[in-house]
Amino acid sequence: MSKLQNRRILLGVTGGIAAYKAAEFLRVCQTLGAKVRVVMTPAATEFVTPLTFQALSGMPVHTKLLDAEQEAGMGHISLARWADVIIVAPASADFVARLASGMANDLLSTVVLASTKKLMLAPAMNQVMYTDEKTQQNLAKLAELGATILGPDAGLQACGDVGFGRMLEPEALAEEIMNYFHTGELAGLKVLLTAGPTREAIDPVRYISNHSSGKMGYSVAQACVEAGATVTLVSGPVQIEPPSGVETLDVVSAEDMFETVMARSKEADIFIAAAAVADYTPLNVESHKVKKNKSEIQLNLSKTKDILQKVAGLPAAPFCVGFAAETENVEEYARVKLDKKKLDMVAANLVGVEDSGFNSDNNALTVLWSNGRAELGSKPKSALAKELVTLIAKRFYEKNSV
Ligand SMILES: Cc1cc2nc3c(=O)[nH]c(=O)nc-3n(C[C@H](O)[C@H](O)[C@H](O)COP(=O)(O)O)c2cc1C
Numbered sequence: 001m002s003k004l005q006n007r008r009i010l011l012g013v014t015g016g017i018a019a020y021k022a023a024e025f026l027r028v029c030q031t032l033g034a035k036v037r038v039v040m041t042p043a044a045t046e047f048v049t050p051l052t053f054q055a056l057s058g059m060p061v062h063t064k065l066l067d068a069e070q071e072a073g074m075g076h077i078s079l080a081r082w083a084d085v086i087i088v089a090p091a092s093a094d095f096v097a098r099l100a101s102g103m104a105n106d107l108l109s110t111v112v113l114a115s116t117k118k119l120m121l122a123p124a125m126n127q128v129m130y131t132d133e134k135t136q137q138n139l140a141k142l143a144e145l146g147a148t149i150l151g152p153d154a155g156l157q158a159c160g161d162v163g164f165g166r167m168l169e170p171e172a173l174a175e176e177i178m179n180y181f182h183t184g185e186l187a188g189l190k191v192l193l194t195a196g197p198t199r200e201a202i203d204p205v206r207y208i209s210n211h212s213s214g215k216m217g218y219s220v221a222q223a224c225v226e227a228g229a230t231v232t233l234v235s236g237p238v239q240i241e242p243p244s245g246v247e248t249l250d251v252v253s254a255e256d257m258f259e260t261v262m263a264r265s266k267e268a269d270i271f272i273a274a275a276a277v278a279d280y281t282p283l284n285v286e287s288h289k290v291k292k293n294k295s296e297i298q299l300n301l302s303k304t305k306d307i308l309q310k311v312a313g314l315p316a317a318p319f320c321v322g323f324a325a326e327t328e329n330v331e332e333y334a335r336v337k338l339d340k341k342k343l344d345m346v347a348a349n350l351v352g353v354e355d356s357g358f359n360s361d362n363n364a365l366t367v368l369w370s371n372g373r374a375e376l377g378s379k380p381k382s383a384l385a386k387e388l389v390t391l392i393a394k395r396f397y398e399k400n401s402v
Contacts, residue, residue, distance in 0.1 A: 003178045005033035005230070008244050010083035010117075012108045013053070015043025017158040018090035018124035018167040023048060025089055025170035026056050032174060038062070039079065039108045041095065065107040076107060080115035084225065084245045085177060088112070089150075090124030090167045093135050099147075100138035118180060119147040122173055127163030150176050184228025185393035191229040192268035192318070193221050194261060194275035194307065196236030198254045202299065203286035210276045214238030216323070216349075216363055217274030219385035221246050227389050229270070234260045236275055254278045254304035265311050268318040270396060273308040276325060280304060309341045319396045324348040331366055331373075338368055345369045345395055347388055367391055 009029050013022045022038075029036050038053040039062045050061035062079060064070055074082070088095065088108070095109070099121075104110040112119060121142065129135060130152060143149050151168035168176075182188060195217020199207040214235060221233045222243035231246045234257055242248040249264075251257045254277045265271060280301035290297065312320040320343045324334040327350070334348035347365045364378040365388065376387050 003032050004029060004174070004181070006245055006247055007034045007177070007181060008082055008084045009034045009036045009177065010079060010086045010111070011036055011038045011053075012086060012088035012091075012112070013038060013040045013044040013048070014088060014090060014092040014095040014108065015041055015047055016090040016092045016124050016167075017047065019044050019047035021167055021170055022089050023052055023056060025173050026053065028170045028174045029177070030057070032178070034177075037074075037079065037082065039111055041092075041106050041108050043092070043094075062107055065105075065110055070107075076110045077114055080111045080117070082244060083115065083117050085118045085120065085180060086112060086115060087120040087122065087150075087173065087177065089120075089122035089173055091121040093123070093125045093129045093132075096121065096123060096135060096138045096142065100141045120150055120173075120176065120180070121147055122150045122167050123152050123165070124167030125152075125165045126157060126159050127161050127165040130165040131163070148176070148180070182228050184226065185390060186224055186270070186396075187228035189229045189269040189396075190267055191221075191224045191231045191270045191272060192234070192261065192264050193217060193224065193231060193272040194234045194236075194257060194277070195221065196238040197276050198236045198257055198278045198304075199252050200254065200278045200281040200304075201285045202282050203288065203290050205289050208278060208280075208282070210278070211351075212236070212238075212276035214240055215361065216381050216385070217272075218243050219381040220272055220274055220388060222382070223385035223389040224270075224272075226386070227393065232264055232268075234264070234275070236277075254281055254307075258305045258307050258310070261307050261311065265314060265318065266316075270321065270392065271308075271311050271318040272321045272323075272392070273311075274323045275307075277307060278304055306341070308343070312342050319344045319392070319399060321345045321347065321392055325351040327351055331368070334366065334368055338370070344399060345392065369395055 013019050026036050036057050037059050053061045098109050104113045153166040154164045155166050196214035197210045197212040199209045201207050221231050224231045225245040233246045233248045249260050251260050281304050283300040283302045308322050322343045324337050324346050326333045330348045330350050334346045338346045346368045349365050363381050365376040367374045
């Protein structure tokens with residue numbers, strides 16, 4: 001798999017001479033497997049046409065903020081959410097100044113302000129503009145706020161000056177993005193993850209399922225990507241958007257999920273079973289809708305395959321993390337699950353209570369492993385997922401270093 005496979009890069013292009021190099025940068029990212037969308041400032045369109053970027057990316061190029069048509073398609077908030085990383089290359093002195101002062105007066109600055117994703121800036125400008133104290137202060141402020149400033153290089157400039165201000169070469173910029181994705185706690189590891197409920201058909205219109213929303217599993221998938229892992233998510237039917245940067249495989253029933261997981265389990269370093277898989281499935285699926293002509297009917301159920309147990313029992317099993325959702329005796333049942341299935345870790349949560357567990361945006365987890373435990377107190381699932389991933393990474397490396 002290429003180093004930027006499935007990574008979503010939002011490329012911002014501003015009005016500078018180096019705008020032409022952004023086209024080459026886009027090509028490099030695509031060759032490495034990334035999906036790239038382009039937002040240009042109005043000034044940038046004076047240097048290179050949006051058509052160039054559209055032809056290269058195969059995607060519409062976004063240039064206007066106050067454009068009803070663009071907002072109806074992929075508007076500024078959707079663009080901000082779509083990206084795994086935003087890189088502005090070249091970043092003009094003017095754009096840097098606007099960002100540093102929190103302005104949102106064009107589409108690109110608005111997208112950046114509306115995003116919590118990693119921001120990288122590749123300044124490119126005349127050496128006097130670059131060394132000017134105001135530009136330096138603006139860059140320092142943005143760096144302090146979490147942006148990564150890439151370059152610039154020194155050398156001969158388009159204006160004939162010699163000094164700092166040349167944009168880094170496209171390959172060097174791509175390298176920086178690869179480093180970003182490969183320095184996290186799970187850098188270079190492959191994570192296979194299940195999430196959501198399963199649906200067990202009774203007849204062509206009815207099924208048995210549960211209240212799992214998939215939010216916890218999706219948050220863990222997102223946190224794994226942010227920690228540098230390559231993530232494959234096997235998901236039951238849910239109403240939420242797949243996390244960005246994740247390969248998502250949709251399944252419906254417990255049997256589908258079993259088949260899909262087993263087909264991918266051999267390549268995984270870590271397996272996280274966050275799905276609420278049905279324990280039982282109808283023995284026979286009626287071929288026609290069951291009629292309402294009896295006062296009582298019986299549904300015979302058979303046990304489904306235990307996906308987690310099967311993966312944990314593989315000869316070269318990945319590091320296995322289970323989730324236990326219980327309505328009582330949470331820790332006790334979770335410890336039994338850990339031992340019985342020979343898991344590396346179990347994240348247990350209480351369900352059936354208000355504002356926690358299934359369908360809620362919050363959760364609390366008790367995480368157990370053979371000789372330890374950790375309490376992750378009630379918080380949004382996204383924050384909880386990050387803490388859980390840190391624990392998983394720590395235990396994974398402890399296990400694999402002995
Ligand atoms: C020919 C020409 C080249 C320019 N090159 C640069 C440049 O390399 N870097 C820069 O910061 N500004 C450069 N500028 C100035 C910017 O285009 C100007 O500040 C503009 O407002 C930037 O808008 P934007 O940041 O919204 O894209 C140049 C202007 C002209 C006319």
